[in-house]
Amino acid sequence: MNVLPVGEHALLVELPTGDAALALHAELLRRRAAGTLPQVTDIVPAARTVLLDGVGAPGPLAADLARWDIPPLAPDTHATAEIPVRYDGPDLAExxxxxxxxxxxxxxxxxxxxxxxxxxGFAPGFGYLTGLPERYAVPRRATPRTSVPAGSVALAGSYTGVYPRSSPGGWQLIGTTDAVLFDPAREPAALLTPGTRVRFVRECGS
Structure with a gap:
């Protein structure tokens, strides 16, 4: 674990793996809910980092983080989101x-x-999903599309993602879903949040 100051009121914690970042994110949320991190306003996970904002003077918390015993992420910490998908994407053959x-x-x-x-990241409701073995990693398209339809199920590297709205994009499109990934009127607005387990369910004929 490497803890770096970001400005005057934030910390960036670098972790060795994505699972370690998820585990730290879960532990930070638990401690904040328990009232032991009341000053932390935002906790933002990324591929192998976690950003903490609103920590005040970064020094004391940075020193404490290095001594924390972070429990591994429990397999049943989050519910499973099921996303129906038709495997009909234009990049399926490739x-x-x-x-x-x-x-x-x-x-x-x-x-x-x-x-x-x-x-x-990328767009509200866009989750970077891990789980595919590295042997199934695929490169992004050499030339991104100017418009990817909302609901496109896509691959890039070893990540899977679902485009919550129409936007430019360079991921490989393998399928389509009618699931609503982001709805400001819903609580929570995003269907996919860090730590959520996801299962794609094949629709008949795909």
């Missing part, structure tokens, strides 16, 4: 070729994987 499998196998492999939201 992904199948990279994986060395028939096109119909892409959906079977993807839907047979349990994912977890590592962090969120």
């Amino acid at each position: 992904v199948a070729a990279r994986w060395g499998v028939p096109e119909e196998e892409v959906g079977r492999i993807h839907a047979g994987t349990e994912f977890r939201v590592a962090f969120c």
